[in-house]
Amino acid sequence: MKAIVDCNNFYCSCERLFKPELKGKPSVVLSNNDGCIVSRSDEAKALGIAMAGPYFQAKPLIRQHNVTAFSSNYHLYGDLSWRVMETLRLLLPPGRVEVYSVDEAFLDLDHIPKDQIREMAIRIRTVVEQWTGIAVSIGVAPTKVLSKIANRLAKKHKDITDCVLVLDSPRTIQQALVKTDIEDIWGVGFRYAHKLRQQGINNAYELSIKDPSWGRKYMGGVTGTRLLKELRGESCIEMGEDRLVKKMIATTRMFGSPVHDVKDIKEAIATYTSRAAEKLRRQHGAAKVVSVFIVPKEQSHNTYFRHGPTISSHVTLPLATSLTQELIKPAVELAEQLYEEGRTYKKAGVMLSGIVPDESVQGNLFMPETLNNRRLLMSTMDNVNFAMRDDILKFASSGTARNWKMRQELRSPRYTTRWEELCEVS
DNA sequence: TCTGGGGTCCTAGGACCC
DNA sequence: TCTGGGGTCCTAGGACCC
Numbered sequence: 001m002k003a004i005v006d007c008n009n010f011y012c013s014c015e016r017l018f019k020p021e022l023k024g025k026p027s028v029v030l031s032n033n034d035g036c037i038v039s040r041s042d043e044a045k046a047l048g049i050a051m052a053g054p055y056f057q058a059k060p061l062i063r064q065h066n067v068t069a070f071s072s073n074y075h076l077y078g079d080l081s082w083r084v085m086e087t088l089r090l091l092l093p094p095g096r097v098e099v100y101s102v103d104e105a106f107l108d109l110d111h112i113p114k115d116q117i118r119e120m121a122i123r124i125r126t127v128v129e130q131w132t133g134i135a136v137s138i139g140v141a142p143t144k145v146l147s148k149i150a151n152r153l154a155k156k157h158k159d160i161t162d163c164v165l166v167l168d169s170p171r172t173i174q175q176a177l178v179k180t181d182i183e184d185i186w187g188v189g190f191r192y193a194h195k196l197r198q199q200g201i202n203n204a205y206e207l208s209i210k211d212p213s214w215g216r217k218y219m220g221g222v223t224g225t226r227l228l229k230e231l232r233g234e235s236c237i238e239m240g241e242d243r244l245v246k247k248m249i250a251t252t253r254m255f256g257s258p259v260h261d262v263k264d265i266k267e268a269i270a271t272y273t274s275r276a277a278e279k280l281r282r283q284h285g286a287a288k289v290v291s292v293f294i295v296p297k298e299q300s301h302n303t304y305f306r307h308g309p310t311i312s313s314h315v316t317l318p319l320a321t322s323l324t325q326e327l328i329k330p331a332v333e334l335a336e337q338l339y340e341e342g343r344t345y346k347k348a349g350v351m352l353s354g355i356v357p358d359e360s361v362q363g364n365l366f367m368p369e370t371l372n373n374r375r376l377l378m379s380t381m382d383n384v385n386f387a388m389r390d391d392i393l394k395f396a397s398s399g400t401a402r403n404w405k406m407r408q409e410l411r412s413p414r415y416t417t418r419w420e421e422l423c424e425v426s
Numbered sequence: 427t428c429t430g431g432g433g434t435c436c437t438a439g440g441a442c443c444c
Numbered sequence: 445t446c447t448g449g450g451g452t453c454c455t456a457g458g459a460c461c462c
Contacts, residue, residue, distance in 0.1 A: 030430090031429085031430035031431075032430050032431065033428095033429095033430070034428090035428080035429050035430055036429055036430055038430070038431095038462095052429085052430085053429080054428070054429040055428080055429080056427080056428045056429080057428090057429085059428095072430085072431095100461090100462085101433090101461080101462045102462075103462080104462075186460090186461080187459095187460065187461085188460085189459065189460050189461080190459090190460090191458090191459070191460090192459080192460085219459095220435095220436065220437080220458085220459065220460090221436065221437065222435095222436075222437095223435075223436065223459080223460085243433085243434085246433075246434095247433090247434080248432095248433070248434085249432095249433095250431075250432060250433075251431085251432090252430090252431060252432075253430085253431080254429090254430070254431090347430095349431090406430095431462100432461105432462085433460105433461075433462085434459100434460080434461075435458105435459085435460085435461105436457105436458085436459080436460100437456105437457090437458085437459100438455100438456095438457090438458105439454105439455090439456095440453105440454085440455085440456105441452100441453085441454085441455105442451100442452085442453085442454100443450100443451080443452080443453100444449105444450090444451085
């Protein structure tokens with residue numbers, strides 16, 4: 001059996017942990033730049049505040065009901081996420097926890113006798129909440145797709161399930177499938193949902209009785225086949241590795257306010273590249289491909305799509321590298337090429353791909369070997385920035401004025417990762 | 427006036443090879 | 445006038461996830 005553990009309203013729960021007076025009151029957390037609402041407490045959901053809706057649209061409702069809003073505080077969420085995952089790892093044998101996202105983990109429970117599964121799930125939920133203060137919901141079923149369905153229902157019917165739902169018989173599975181709308185299935189997005197409804201398939205049960213070959217034809221080949229098999233209880237999506245080693249690393253941001261000067265764009269790109277290179281070094285990788293994109297303002301809000309067409313380009317380096325200065329140079333050059341005088345931009349980003357392990361960087365006969373002392377410089381910078389924080393050491397091309405920096409007007413203190421922001425009890 | 431920031435996997439089709 | 449068959453690799457783009 002497989003389980004998915006999902007933190008309830010994760011970002012809101014993190015904020016509430018340090019502001020217990022907000023318990024029982026509506027609160028929301030905003031995306032970067034205070035743009036969208038990305039997490040809502042149960043009370044905020046009950047007020048009808050939409051998920052992923054623009055903050056400015058929800059503002060009247062937020063004021064009227066005295067909802068507390070927070071800018072996102074990734075230091076805090078990242079640290080609490082780590083605590084939750086470590087707790088799970090302590091409760092299970094090695095290799096049975098797959099961290100899936102900041103607030104979710106799959107568990108392999110095959111070592112637990114069937115009649116003890118529910119008991120175990122309840123224990124996990126209780127211990128995680130006791131040790132970290134974060135409430136979680138747990139769905140258990142024979143496959144990952146079914147466990148996600150169980151989890152959703154556990155959360156939806158908290159009063160009955162107490163946030164734990166185990167689907168272990170054909171009858172309970174079928175009941176759950178009937179109660180699950182097609183768009184609430186893990187792997188069915190906006191487009192497939194539309195397609196399926198047109199074909200008269202409205203819930204997970206109706207999809208599950210289709211032949212897997214039907215899935216191949218209408219739902220993107222092997223992905224569709226797998227999904228149908230998983231719905232029928234045949235496990236096809238195996239437990240994976242923790243996704244610590246990324247195949248692509250991106251740093252992208254909206255600007256705090258629109259930017260028209262190429263100098264600002266280049267500074268932003270240099271800064272994003274530094275951040276991406278840090279992430280790259282953290283996983284001991286080196287990248288061969290640098291991509292840059294910028295998004296002009298004009299086209300971006302004339303349609304229902306939030307982002308207008310992005311203008312992008314990439315270069316392949318002769319040799320994979322993890323050195324910030326070697327990545328900044330091509331990135332800034334790309335930005336300069338993409339920039340058009342007279343236009344205003346609202347967003348930019350850098351992506352690193354073609355990632356290989358740093359120690360096994362393929363040699364290139366025509367390039368001198370990277371000098372070791374430059375690696376030393378990088379690790380020194382990383383260490384100083386880690387200890388002192390806030391980019392105390394940075395490359396000059398990253399700029400100092402930073403007119404383009406994002407807005408974060410409502411951010412709470414970084415209680416658990418900064419001494420000077422520690423929570424004080426009087 | 428104001429709409430996030432990351433990621434993954436898969437497929438089709440083109441370029442190229444013998 | 446007639447113009448193969450089979451394979452690999454790469455890239456762009458689509459779909460999805462949280």
